[in-house]
Amino acid sequence: MGYEIVTQDGLRRLRSARETFLAAQPLPADFPAWLAAAWRRSLFLGLEVGRAEVPHVPVTPDPVLVRAAAPVLEHLASTLAGLHAAVVLSDRRARIIGRWTAEDRSRTHLDAIGTRAGADLSEPATGTNGISHVLATRRPTVIGGPEHLFDLYQQTVCAGAPVQGPLSSRPVGAIAVIGRLDAAPAVLQALAATAAAAVERELLHQASARERSLLDVFLRASPDGAPVAVLDGRTRLVSDAAAQLLRPADLDALEVWVRAAAGEVELGDGTRVLLSPALGADDPGVLARVLPAPAEARRVHRRHPPGVLRRAGLAGGSALWQALERAVSRSGDRPLLLVGEAGVGKAAIAAALQPGARMVDGSAPDATAALESLGDDDRLVLRRLDRISDAARALAVLDRFGGRAVATYTTSGPAPSYGDWTPYVVRVPSLRERTEDLGDIATALGAPLSVAALAVLRRHSWPGNVTELAAVLRWARAEAAGAPIAPRHLPPELVVPEAGPRLSELERAERATIAEALRTTDGNKVRAAELLGIARATLYRKLRRYRLT
Incomplete structure (x- = not known):
């Protein structure tokens, strides 16, 4: 039994825990630690739980963010018709700067909860919510x-x-x-994540001339991966080598010098940083060249060198995959x-x-015993931590094991919290988020x-x-019998006829969610509609639209 909002029992248990x-009483021992911590943080920051309205503040939207997001979110709002939901955009401080909806019911709901331009959804104002927690x-x-504290x-x-x-x-929002x-x-989660990825790509396309100039400076300064950073108080470009030597607090300190003409700064661990103007003496922005401290004084901030996944034969070159490479290199x-979905x-x-x-599989009956049998010199990969029976042991x-351990946890939501065990958490993106890597992965699997x-x-x-991709490519390779893989060699259900609808990324995400609901309910459309939380008529309309009938 858990604390899920998708079941009546889960809602009952959440309401009771809230x-x-x-009432300032101890929470149940099995209550999610991350949610308990979020609740405590909200009260510490001064949340008025029973406040009758959401605070509103003056806000000036970032025109670049709004210009990139508006077309995506307007289309998403039309996709949400029938789901009785709306979409909103916040700035980096959790203040609402726009909302989109195609239905009176969802518009009325937003008005009832005070969600309009200027609404302050930060933790001090409204507690833990789907915007403040994300940021x-x-x-x-x-x-x-009842996961919200705010009444x-x-x-x-x-x-x-x-x-x-x-x-x-x-995050910019x-x-x-x-x-x-x-x-x-x-x-709702699949659509929000897909929309965010689409907006990020549009932001990259719309990057200002100044930002592109900063990027040019950064690339020229680190052609061979030298430890450099470019900062201007808003933008931070940090090479992998510099990330090994600089902590976030170091970067914060260096931003004080964004208007420095030139100079040298020594950090607390002895690392020296040579500063020069990034774009010109009168332009805020600094190029920082990092000179490592002596080995005996230098802290080590990374265990895995840049490119470790690529050298291990794991294919990918998309922005998300590169971000994953950088994240694991900083685990220290x-x-x-x-953490991530199954199969990523x-x-x-x-x-x-x-x-x-x-390697120990947490779903095995003897997993805990296998862990405890390991020697002090062993290194450990623990798969399926979410399935292990005795989590405490x-x-x-x-x-x-400390840094000699890597564990995996299957989830599409927030990373779990384990009290005193505080790992470095890295989210592995889903394949639908990095379809740019499909060709590279297929080549790596021997199926160009x-x-x-x-x-x-x-x-x-x-x-x-x-x-799933690996299974599809095994099918296709067998069908092609040594010839280049063409559409006719792919499983029939993947090949949408040319006369069929061309789907946007948001529509593909919705189609995948509906298909998964049908698989979960063994094709029972009544149960699938209930699982999705939509009317049967809406489901039938979308089944025809997406050719899932």
């Missing part, structure tokens, strides 16, 4: 009903996703799909927890990061694709991720 918490954790999440949100579900700027180390508590969280000497390749990544490690082993076949695969939503 009342217990607000704090930088990961997609769903917060619904006004008890009948609301909010699926949020961060929007990362093309040249920024922090967040997208949230908002509905009443009876909406389908899985559908901490244990690493890889977490185990392969873990094996690449810990070559020669002992497993965490004790992981804590003992024709241009036409690659186009077909890019139209698919890949609910089974890389595992």
Whole structure:
């Protein structure tokens, strides 16, 4: 039994836990640690739980963000017709700067909960919600009903996703799909994440001339991966080598010098940084060249060198895959927890990061005993931490192994919290988020694709991720019998007729969610509609639209 908002029992348990918490009583031992921490943080920051309205503040929207997001979110709003949900856009401080809806019901709901331009959805104002939590954790999440402390949100579900700027180390805002508590969280989350990815690509396309100039300076300064950074108070470009030597606090300190003409700064651990203007003496922006401190004084901030996944034969060149490479390279000497959907390749990544490690499957009956039998010199990959029966004993082993342990956890939501065990958490993106990598992955799997076949695969939503792709390519390679793989060699269900509809990314995400619901219910459309939280008539219309009948 859990604390899920998708079941009546889960809602009952969440409501009871919320009342217990607000009465200053101890929460149940099995209550999710991440949610308890979020609640405590909200009260610490001064949340007025029973406040009758959402605070509103003056806000000046970032025109670049709005210009990139508006077409995507306007289209998403039309996609949400029938789901009784709306979409909103916030800035990096969790203040609403736009909302889109195609239905009176969802518009009325937004008005009732005060969600309009200028609404302050930060934790001090409204507590944990699908925007404030996303901006704090930088990961997609769903917060619904009694997971909110704020009274006004008890009948609301909010699926949020961060929007990362093309040249920024922090989110520039967040997208949230908002509905009443009876909406389908899985559908809302898939649509929010897909919309955020689309906006990020548009932001990259629209990057200003100044940002492109900063990028040019950065690329010229580090052609061979030299430890350099370019900062201007808003944009941060940091090479992998510099990330090994600089902590986030160091970068914060260097931003004080964004108007420096030239000079040298010494950091607390002895690392020296040579500063020069990035774009000109009168232009804010600094180029920082990092000179490592002596070995005996230098802290080590990374265990895995840049490009470790590529050298291990794991294919990918998309922006998300490169971000994953950078993330794992910064894990330092901490244990690493890889989270993501089933089939995204977490185990392969873990094996690449810990070559020669002992691999233990958490779903095996003897998993805990296998962990405790490992020696002090062993390295460990623990698969399916979410399936292990005795989490307390497993965490004790992981804590003992420290940086010699990599664990994987299957989830499409926030990373779990394990109390005193504090791993470095890295999210592995789904295949539908990085379809640019399809060709590289196919080549790595020994199944090079024709241009036409690659186009077909890019139209698919890949609910089974890389595992599903590998199965499809095995089929296609057998069908092709040594010839180049063409569309006719692919499984029939993947080949949409040319006369069929051309689907946007948002529509492909919705199609994948509906297809998954049908698989879950063994094709029972009545149960699938209930699972998705939509009317049967709406489901039948979408089945015809997406040729799923």
